Amino acid sequence: MSIFEDKGVNTTSIESLGEFGLIDHLTNGIITKNSSTVKGIGDDAAVIDMGDKYQLVSTDLLVEGVHFDLSYMPLKHLGYKAVAINVSDICAMNGDAKQITLGLALSNRYTVEALEELYDGIKLACEHYGVDLVGGDTTSSTSGLMISVTVLGEVDKNKITYRSGAKVNDLIVCTGDLGAAYLGLQILNREKEMFKENPTIQPDLTGNDYVLRRQLKPEAAIKYTRILKELDIVPTSMIDISDGLSSEALHLSKSSEVGITLHEDKIPVDYTAMNLANEFNMNPIFCALSGGEDYELLFTIGQEHYEKLKKDPDFTIVGFVTDKSEGNNFIANDGSSHPLTAQGWDAMKNS
Amino acid sequence: MSIFEDKGVNTTSIESLGEFGLIDHLTNGIITKNSSTVKGIGDDAAVIDMGDKYQLVSTDLLVEGVHFDLSYMPLKHLGYKAVAINVSDICAMNGDAKQITLGLALSNRYTVEALEELYDGIKLACEHYGVDLVGGDTTSSTSGLMISVTVLGEVDKNKITYRSGAKVNDLIVCTGDLGAAYLGLQILNREKEMFKENPTIQPDLTGNDYVLRRQLKPEAAIKYTRILKELDIVPTSMIDISDGLSSEALHLSKSSEVGITLHEDKIPVDYTAMNLANEFNMNPIFCALSGGEDYELLFTIGQEHYEKLKKDPDFTIVGFVTDKSEGNNFIANDGSSHPLTAQGWDAMKNS
Numbered sequence: 290m291s292i293f294e295d296k297g298v299n300t301t302s303i304e305s306l307g308e309f310g311l312i313d314h315l316t317n318g319i320i321t322k323n324s325s326t327v328k329g330i331g332d333d334a335a336v337i338d339m340g341d342k343y344q345l346v347s348t349d350l351l352v353e354g355v356h357f358d359l360s361y362m363p364l365k366h367l368g369y370k371a372v373a374i375n376v377s378d379i380c381a382m383n384g385d386a387k388q389i390t391l392g393l394a395l396s397n398r399y400t401v402e403a404l405e406e407l408y409d410g411i412k413l414a415c416e417h418y419g420v421d422l423v424g425g426d427t428t429s430s431t432s433g434l435m436i437s438v439t440v441l442g443e444v445d446k447n448k449i450t451y452r453s454g455a456k457v458n459d460l461i462v463c464t465g466d467l468g469a470a471y472l473g474l475q476i477l478n479r480e481k482e483m484f485k486e487n488p489t490i491q492p493d494l495t496g497n498d499y500v501l502r503r504q505l506k507p508e509a510a511i512k513y514t515r516i517l518k519e520l521d522i523v524p525t526s527m528i529d530i531s532d533g534l535s536s537e538a539l540h541l542s543k544s545s546e547v548g549i550t551l552h553e554d555k556i557p558v559d560y561t562a563m564n565l566a567n568e569f570n571m572n573p574i575f576c577a578l579s580g581g582e583d584y585e586l587l588f589t590i591g592q593e594h595y596e597k598l599k600k601d602p603d604f605t606i607v608g609f610v611t612d613k614s615e616g617n618n619f620i621a622n623d624g625s626s627h628p629l630t631a632q633g634w635d636a637m638k639n640s
Numbered sequence: 641m642s643i644f645e646d647k648g649v650n651t652t653s654i655e656s657l658g659e660f661g662l663i664d665h666l667t668n669g670i671i672t673k674n675s676s677t678v679k680g681i682g683d684d685a686a687v688i689d690m691g692d693k694y695q696l697v698s699t700d701l702l703v704e705g706v707h708f709d710l711s712y713m714p715l716k717h718l719g720y721k722a723v724a725i726n727v728s729d730i731c732a733m734n735g736d737a738k739q740i741t742l743g744l745a746l747s748n749r750y751t752v753e754a755l756e757e758l759y760d761g762i763k764l765a766c767e768h769y770g771v772d773l774v775g776g777d778t779t780s781s782t783s784g785l786m787i788s789v790t791v792l793g794e795v796d797k798n799k800i801t802y803r804s805g806a807k808v809n810d811l812i813v814c815t816g817d818l819g820a821a822y823l824g825l826q827i828l829n830r831e832k833e834m835f836k837e838n839p840t841i842q843p844d845l846t847g848n849d850y851v852l853r854r855q856l857k858p859e860a861a862i863k864y865t866r867i868l869k870e871l872d873i874v875p876t877s878m879i880d881i882s883d884g885l886s887s888e889a890l891h892l893s894k895s896s897e898v899g900i901t902l903h904e905d906k907i908p909v910d911y912t913a914m915n916l917a918n919e920f921n922m923n924p925i926f927c928a929l930s931g932g933e934d935y936e937l938l939f940t941i942g943q944e945h946y947e948k949l950k951k952d953p954d955f956t957i958v959g960f961v962t963d964k965s966e967g968n969n970f971i972a973n974d975g976s977s978h979p980l981t982a983q984g985w986d987a988m989k990n991s
Contacts (some may be wrong), residue, residue, distance in 0.1 A: 301752035303780075312778055314752065315759045321772040323738045325794070328774075335774035337739060337792065340691040347775060348741040348790055354782040355745075387674045388688060390699040392743070392788045394706075401652035401665065408666045421672040423679075423686035424698060427663055429654075430786070431705040437743045437777075437788035439699055441688065443676070 331544070332452050333381035333529060334442065343449050345442040347378035353433035360484075361477040364403055366505045367436070368410025374531065375440035376418045376509035377584045381529040382451070383514055384444030386418055391425035392437035399434065418511060448523050450588070455526040455545035459589040461608040462524075462598065464513040467534055468573055469562040471580025473497070473504025475569050499561050507584045513603060514586070520597045524588035533579040534607070536631045537587045539617060545589075548611035550618045551629060557605040578633040682895070683803050684732035684879060685793065694800050696793040698729035704784035711835075712828040715754055717856045718787070719761025725882065726791035727769045727860035728935045732880040733802070734865055735795030737769055742776035743788035750785065769862060799874050801939070806877040806896035810940040812959040813875075813949065815864040818885055819924055820913040822931025824848070824855025826920050850912050858935045864954060865937070871948045875939035884930040885958070887982045888938045890968060896940075899962035901969045902980060908956040929984040 303311055312330070321329045327343060328336035334347035351357060351371050359367075372389060379386040391411065395404070415422050420440070480492040494501060510529065517524065526545050528537045534556065542549045558566075558573045566573035577583075589610055590598070598604045611618075619627045619634035627634040654662055663681070672680045678694060679687035685698035702708060702722050710718075723740060730737040742762065746755070766773050771791070831843040845852060861880065868875065877896050879888045885907065893900045909917075909924045917924035928934075940961055941949070949955045962969075970978045970985035978985040 303746075303748065303750060303752060303755070306752060308778060311752065311755070315755060315778075316773070319763070319773055321774065322770065323772050325738055326772045326774055329772060330775050335739065335741065337774075339695075344690075344695075346739070346741060346790075346792065348743045348777050348788070350743045350745055350777045350779050350786075350788065352745045352779055352781050352786075355780050387676055388686065388697070390686065390697060390790055392699045392701045392790075394701055394703045394786055395654075397654065399654060401654055401657060401662065404654070404662070404666060412670070419673065421674050421677045421680060422667070422670055423672065423677055423688075424681050426699050426701045426788075427659060427666075428701050428703055429706050430703050432783050435701075435703075435745055435781070435786050437699070437701065439697075439741055439743075439790035441697065 328451070333378040334384070336382070336449065339443070342443050343384075343446055345379050345382045345384045345444060346439065347375060348437065348439045349375050349378065351436040353435065358481070359434070360481055362505060364406040365410035365413070368407040369414040369506055371436045371438050372411055372414035372418065372420065373507050373509045374584060375438045376420065376511065377529045377531070379440055379442035380510045380514050380586060381527050382442070382444055383448050383517070383524065383527060384442040386420045386440050386442040386509075388421045388423045388441040389415070390423060390439045393425070393427045394430035394435040396430050396432050396434070418509060450524045450527040452526050452528050452541055452544035455541055455547050455589040455610050456591070457547060457610055457612050459525050459591055459610040460595060460606050461538070461549060461551070461587065461589050461610060462604050463530065463534065463557065463587045463607050464510055464585045464604060465583070466557040466559040466562070467530065467583050467585060468558050468566070468576030468580050469500045469503040470507060470582035471576045472562050472565045472569070473500035473502070474582070476501060476565070477504065497561070497565070499559060500565060504582065507582060509584060510586045516601070516603060520594070522590055522594045522597060524590050527586055527588035530583050530585045530587050531581060533577070533581045534587065535578040535629055535633050538608075538629065539631055541587065541589065542617050545610075546613050548613050548615040548617055549608060549629065550611055550615070550620060551608040552620045553622045555605060555607045575633055679802070684729040685735070687733070687800065690794070693794050694797055696730050696733045696735045696795060697790065698726060699788065699790045700726050700729065702787040704786065709832070710785070711832055713856060715757040716761035716764070719758040720765040720857055722787045722789050723762055723765035723769065723771065724858050724860045725935060726789045727771065727862065728880045728882070730791055730793035731861045731865050731937060732878050733793070733795055734799050734868070734875065734878060735793040737771045737791050737793040737860075739772045739774045739792040740766070741774060741790045744776070744778045745781035745786040747781050747783050747785070769860060801875045801878040803877050803879050803892055803895035806892055806898050806940040806961050807942070808898060808961055808963050810876050810942055810961040811946060811957050812889070812900060812902070812938065812940050812961060813955050814881065814885065814908065814938045814958050815861055815936045815955060816934070817908040817910040817913070818881065818934050818936060819909050819917070819927030819931050820851045820854040821858060821933035822927045823913050823916045823920070824851035824853070825933070827852060827916070828855065848912070848916070850910060851916060855933065858933060860935060861937045867952070867954060871945070873941055873945045873948060875941050878937060878939035881934050881936045881938050882932060884928070884932040885938065886929040886970075886980055886984050889959075889980065890982055892938065892940065893968050896961075897964050899964050899966040899968055900959060900980065901962055901966070901971060902959040903971045904973050906956060906958045908958075926984055
């Protein structure tokens with residue numbers, strides 16, 4: 290209802306554009322004007338010139354019912370995760386997170402004790418990542434909880450890593466392992482369904498600590514950016530893996546105007562995740578490619594760094610960069626090549 | 641419902657602490673550790689050391705059903721307001737806003753065209769205030785619209801103005817006029833009620849342009865911080881008037897550890913607001929003290945600056961700073977003195 294005349298004849302649904310299409314559409318043509326603005330929309334963080342260094346700025350929202358389900362997400366973990374996923378964006382630019390501001394909108398069903406738990410998680414993450422909570426806004430909402438975190442970080446000017454610097458013949462590397470966070474989510478959803486059927490049964494989560502931790506208390510990849518610094522490696526391009534390996538690889542490909550080829554047999558999946566995927570009748574590589582929320586890093590490096598990384602189990606070379614004309618490809622275990630899509634690869638539909 | 645054991649025996653309601661009490665409670669004991677963090681929670685913006693200058697950072701949320709009502713708030717105005725009220729926080733530190741990030745959570749009832757309108761307002765405000773939109777996050781919500789803006793600004797190190805610097809005998813000055821935004825809201829609420837009763841009647845908003853503009857399209861006080869710069873005045877303390885004159889005066893008093901005395905006969909109210917208050921059977925001074933959303937500045941200056949400001953209609957001296965022991969007082973038109981409270985002054989209950 291509006292007291293003003295309704296002009297709403299055009300009603301294009303947001304779904305029809307998709308998240309990235311929508312942002313492109315709305316921010317198309319925005320030109321930055323301040324001399325201190327080095328890079329605006331389009332990477333993991335914006336870049337501001339601080340003089341000696343670059344400052345990195347990123348904002349991420351977590352919305353109840355969309356990004357988290359409080360029936361299995363303890364508030365302390367949620368607070369921790371809200372900070373960690375923002376720090377992850379700073380890692381993706383090869384920087385160090387320094388400060389956050391926190392916006393909270395919450396309905397009156399939240400108690401002071403509930404907020405204390407949320408803050409305990411936020412403070413723990415701030416401590417762990419060496420980040421100062423410097424400000425924010427707390428307000429009521431008509432329903433649910435919404436958390437908005439803005440993170441500020443710093444990076445040496447000669448170490449900043451954008452999505453756009455990948456070069457032909459670079460190696461594509463990912464940190465840690467993939468797919469576990471998505472399988473943690475499957476377990477939580479299964480236990481929730483069982484709890485709904487019989488609320489007297491306590492959830493059985495034993496043996497699944499690793500995948501549950503990956504879902505409930507993800508860590509930003511500060512450990513890996515530190516190793517890269519020690520090894521004197523500056524990636525040519527980098528992004529954090531929040532939406533799944535294939536989607537992030539396509540972002541690097543698009544921003545760098547190159548082609549990317551991924552090899553199925555190289556994709557790192559933890560053995561507990563592998564076993565669980567089988568239990569859920571899922572393809573573990575699908576979980577890695579499309580699951581999301583692993584918050585590992587995906588980056589490209591020149592081949593001269595190969596020797597430094599090849600034996601470090603923290604890093605896995607999952608593919609290589611090609612000319613744009615070759616497109617984005619997925620080489621399956623049987624040697625067959627498939628176009629890489631945001632959902633994985635085309636053969637997945639039949640697998 | 642939680643699949644985990646419920647430990648929720650303590651259930652202190654958030655209302656029992658109030659917004660400021662809650663923030664104090666949750667952020668109590670937070671110590672900032674990074675050398676670049678100059679000032680954390682507790683002012684209009686956090687302060688980061690950029691080397692030559694200080695950077696200012698502030699986050700504000702706008703939640704549908706709490707801060708705005710789309711039945712009378714056009715989306716373009718809402719976008720403009722979301723930017724303006726954040727720029728206002730930078731003005732309150734005597735700085736210039738430079739960049740914003742934008743977090744949007746919205747339900748699927750919003751169309752692309754609706755978002756375009758919102759963005760038109762955001763872009764217009766960015767243009768007007770010389771601010772770059774550098775990043776953000778767009779996500780779905782289960783209900784309504786939530787806007788989170790983080791603003792970054794800059795200020796010369798010797799010009800930064802905190803809430804905490806007011807000195808005994810300083811003059812208290814406010815910019816522009818007060819109460820109009822609150823009266824604009826009364827008109828919109830009245831028209832909404834009439835529309836509900838008879839939807840065929842178009843709203844009659846004629847003659848109320850000024851107060852409606854103050855409510856629907858508030859401006860940050862960049863005009864006034866520029867004049868202060870030209871006059872070579874650095875306020876000893878400053879805050880923006882978002883919650884009403886009395887509440888903001890009490891913030892300055894608390895942070896500066898001084899007493900504040902306001903004079904009823906000095907408080908600037910526009911004549912259209914004055915007339916409207918009478919129409920609504922409201923005390924216009926109440927609207928100024930407690931109405932909020934005027935986004936003027938309230939600041940203190942040393943008496944040596946009196947001559948520079950006394951004839952400028954942009955600025956009104958509304959009181960003076962006393963020793964803390966004298967408390968916070970409101971001198972009514974009849975000369976009687978009353979304790980100043982966040983709601984106005986004690987005699988208001990009977991007026």
